[in-house]
Amino acid sequence: MGSLGWWFTGGVVVVVLLALVARWLWYLGRVVHVERCRELFRLQHERFEEQLVKAAGASGLPRGLRWVRCNITGDAVLVRDTATGGIVALVPVLVEFEPLEGGDMEDVPAARAPRPATAVFSFHQGNWHTGGRVVFNHTPDQTVTAFAELQRLPDHV
DSSP: OHHHHHHHHHHHHHHHHHHHHHHHHHHHHHHHHHHHHHHHHHHTHHHHHHHHHHHHHHTTOSTTEEEEEEEEOSOOEEEEETTTOOEEEEEEEEEEEEEOTTSTTTTOGGGGSOEEEEEEEEEETTEEEOOOOEEETOOHHHHHHHOTTEEEOOSOO
16 A cells, blocks of 8 residues: 555656646747747838738728828737737837818818827737727727736736
8 A cells, every 4th residue: 555655646746747847838838929929020010011001991990081101100019818819919100191082081181190099910820910900099008908808918028
């Protein structure tokens, strides 16, 4: 019975150690994934400006205005969307519009003024994508605060 108890205790220790190693490897994998996401965004941000203008312009919003350009003005804030589990980049941008000819906004001088906003990009299948979602008049930090399902990821791990 003494040797059986030792085997049982030793087996429990081995299982606990394997579980700890597995958890550490899982955490390390997540850290590497987040850093890869961050680096991919840095390398391709000019392309993302074009993607955002195209996607947001196709939405028809805001009404009476055409998306002209979008300039990224700072670093992306990476967050986890707890609703989907995915990684999202909140990016400070400055958006420029042009009123549509014959539209309601044609004679409004403020329609041409650049507007600060936060652009939303999501990471899936190894690439960044945007559906053209923009949160106007919010910084990335304000956007995190405004949407409870967004959980900020550490800047450096």
